[in-house]
């Protein structure tokens with residue numbers, strides 16, 4: 186027995202989920218297949234979280250065009266779907282004449298891409314707005330359109346709203362084989378066979394492997410890893426915008442940025458890898474990231490470091506986004522979506538929708554589409570611990586009980602996250618939705634409490650709930666001395 190859908194989307198990262206949400210405006214059944222146990226577990230989970238202004242990607246490329254369009258869509262989307270996003274602006278710093286020339290090139294390129302609020306600033310202007318920056322800077326490119334977003338919260342919001350609008354999401358469903366039939370595709374995933382008239386390949390780092398399943402070999406993914414340092418909430422105090430250095434051949438260089446929750450993010454480096462699941466971190470690479478970041482902000486230290494992590498960019502040998510119907514009718518690529526893919530995601534979704542409309546794969550909008558989603562309740566600003574201490578001791582079942590001390594997350598918030606139509610069976614899924622486990626102790630205190638709630642509310646057994654793999658505490662201690 187085959188389960189039939191009009192459209193099957195493979196991969197529930199920011200690209201797959203934003204496409205699913207966009208297509209859920211139209212009549213037709215949609216299946217979203219994801220191999221992970223949650224959405225947004227690939228590149229969407231570990232990146233800089235910057236909604237780029239759109240000045241950096243070369244004019245005339247899809248990246249250049251779609252980043253600027255995607256950027257303009259974020260404000261409305263964050264209001265409709267309730268995910269954290271703020272336009273805080275950015276500077277690209279120059280430290281010599283050659284770098285100033287690059288600023289000018291970025292400025293010209295940005296104008297061609299349609300970016301509006303660009304300005305070349307003097308050192309004095311920069312330091313008035315950002316007194317923590319290196320006084321040796323000579324000039325900077327300001328972009329008022331740059332924003333910060335919580336990337337996985339955005340993808341979770343797209344996914345939840347898609348499900349609300351009838352999309353069937355199947356987690357733990359790795360696509361292992363695809364067969365082309367005369368008018369449709371048979372997709373083998375999770376011991377089931379699904380058929381779809383249209384297949385959309387949004388499998389990130391694995392888009393080339395999915396393509397090979399139907400005999401398409403016209404591009405290869407060239408994974409490139411990037412490592413980060415994350416400092417605790419509050420550490421971004423005094424920094425008001427995203428700080429980049431002038432880009433090199435390898436990418437945008439090391440940035441220093443506040444996150445939407447007030448942490449400070451430092452990174453990423455860029456290193457080609459053959460391992461698409463590479464999550465390794467090492468002392469010398471992370472130390473070098475800090476040293477490079479100090480060029481922007483000399484006072485940086487890692488005393489409030491809470492974690493380090495790695496993301497892998499799904500770059501392709503085409504050096505641009507691949508968004509097209511392939512040589513096979515009904516097989517659509519959304520592949521090679523490296524940076525600025527997060528920024529461009531809503532525009533990529535519209536581009537895919539336009540292909541679908543032009544080909545008649547979707548036609549009429551449905552009246553029942555709900556554009557808004559109730560956001561998951563969020564913890565408020567942190568209070569002094571003594572003011573909330575008693576709430577930690579409340580008994581289980583009390584909605585006011587503080588489950589997570591560091592981020593002050595209540596049982597009510599966790600219950601809300603567990604009751605939203607996507608089965609949650611990992612501590613990480615709760616962490617990314619509620620912030621329980623995001624604080625200084627990284628889940629040591631709240632982990633068992635969160636696990637208990639998942640088990641209780643979702644009727645799961647202990648061994649059905651995934652716990653996070655332990656981070657290298659020795660490395661963390663060593664880094665904190667820097």
Ligand SMILES: Cc1cc2nc3c(=O)[nH]c(=O)nc-3n(C[C@H](O)[C@H](O)[C@H](O)COP(=O)(O)OP(=O)(O)OC[C@H]3O[C@@H](n4cnc5c(N)ncnc54)[C@H](O)[C@@H]3O)c2cc1C
Pocket residue numbers: 195196197198199200201218219220221224225226227228229230231232233234235236237358359360361387388389390391395410411412453496497498499522523524525526527528529
């Ligand atoms: C270090 C780094 C920094 C970045 N910084 C930024 C930034 O600041 N701003 C910006 O705009 N962009 C940034 N990006 C780029 C951005 O993160 C990506 O463009 C975007 O996340 C790609 O989304 P995706 O959905 O294509 O891929 P993914 O998020 O990887 O999603 C693909 C999904 O497909 C699933 N999948 C794979 N194979 C299968 C299968 N066989 N069956 C079922 N499911 C499958 C995976 O599990 C995954 O969940 C950065 C990327 C990295 C790595």
